[in-house]
Amino acid sequence: MTDVRQLDLALLRSWIGREETAEEVVTHALAERFRATFDEGRGTAEASATAPRMLHWCLAPPAVPMGELGADGHPARGGFLPPVPLPRRMWAGGDLVFHGEILAGDAVRRISRIADVSVKEGRSGLLCFVTVCHEVSANGRAVLSETQEIVYRDHPAADAGPARGGAPAAEGEHRRSIDPSAVLLFRYSALTFNGHRIHYDLPYATRTEGYPGLVVQGPLQATLLARFAEQIHGAPPSRFSFRGLAPAYSGTPLVLHAQSEDGGLKLWSAVPGGPVSMSARADW
Template identity: 55%
Template sequence: MDLDIDHLRGWIGREDSATERLSADLVHRFAATFDRSWSLKQGAEAPPLIHLCLAQPTVAGAGLGEDGHPARGGFLPPVPLPRRMWAGGAFRFHAPLRIGDAVTRRSTITDVALKHGRSGPLLFVTVEHKIRARGRLALTERQDLVYRAAAPFKPSTARPAAEGGEVRRLTPGPVLLFRYSALTFNGHRIHYDRPYACEVEGYPGLVVHGPLQATLLVQFAAELKRACPSRFAFRSVSTVFDTADMELHASCEGHSLRLWTAQAGGPVAMEATASW
């Protein structure tokens, strides 16, 4: 497949923005999804990464592709490669969002790059998100998206993940995945449509969202250090499915935490570093 990288790089600099009020009802649903509790009082500090549930792109059904994602060629470049995944990114927390805030997301495409892997071409799109509330910057995010050709899923041959100094285990069942998709208005069918995930994309089960894993790791880090990190960077290296339990691991490295997720008995899926 020929990729016109010069044409696709023409999307660099393209912007998109939206504003949504952070309601107590959203925090309540977010807390229920993660089996946690946060204050629902007006002005109370909202949980970290709840911004991923706010001001998301809203596209009518007619504007979606077969996979449930918005069709390419709007804000994101029209990459002809069919598989799209969240490959990694970073967050920098400047100030907490609070219940009642009008939260504005301004997104800018900062890079489009073509690389080649063992399975063929990989097209990386980097997006910068700036989240503002109460007239100031609350959070900056770098989001790395990767597009690749359709290919049969091959289980990772990497060795099982090491055990961290702190470990949490949970079951990423279909209800959790569906609820998180609903919270983030994410129509990607690999997260809730088992026949599509298994029969069309060739996965052994439903795929656990990258943002969901990142949110669990940030919550884990905040729990261990009793404070939300100021910086959090992560990279996805393999896939977690709803077919077995999932593990969260953490180990101290100076004033930082090294964190990772893994399917029970499987290799590292997401690796991250949190710092304060």
């Protein structure tokens, strides 16, 4: 296991303030593939002119050459994100404030900035959190402000035993069961140009990383919950926040739950009888 003294926190924090800009034009074809992945029809021509919410995570992903990828399929450490020497990387959570809609044909620009780097000791060992702020515009219109938290962690110790599952999740006022199939995970990885092998390479995920199955992507779960909130309320939220709490795996149904709370919706996902996998909140 990695000791906190093995991390050069001063070096990692020197990344704070770094910025990166990425751009991509939203095509009807990309929006159509996104809708198909979430089993949604094409709809009317007027409706299809507005890009579906959460499509922005599929725009302008880093186009890293194959020779610059690590063994896990992620880009090698360093570059825009700090070179955290911990093997597992995942989205811990995020907060999104929507200012407007992205339209098909828009030129979307994302300006990203490293806002913070911090280290904590958790039950499972050392955790390094990197906070990234994104400002997204479409044809010059501000459409989204997002704060994203990425967590790096060590592999579990060989003698650590199975992770504690926690209390079973409560039942929500609204519920929907999703099949996080290998095909769904693969399609979403393709949409986001995400080469991380734990989402589509079962032998790697189980034998090398030690997971019990393919890992459901954090942004995929967040997208499912955000779209569930939109379906319940009849309109997309103006603010959406989420936090990953426990992994979810392909091969087991994933149930989306929602409960009215303080004028908005409290949302969470969980496998039947299992703990909360992701918690979220939507406001209008």
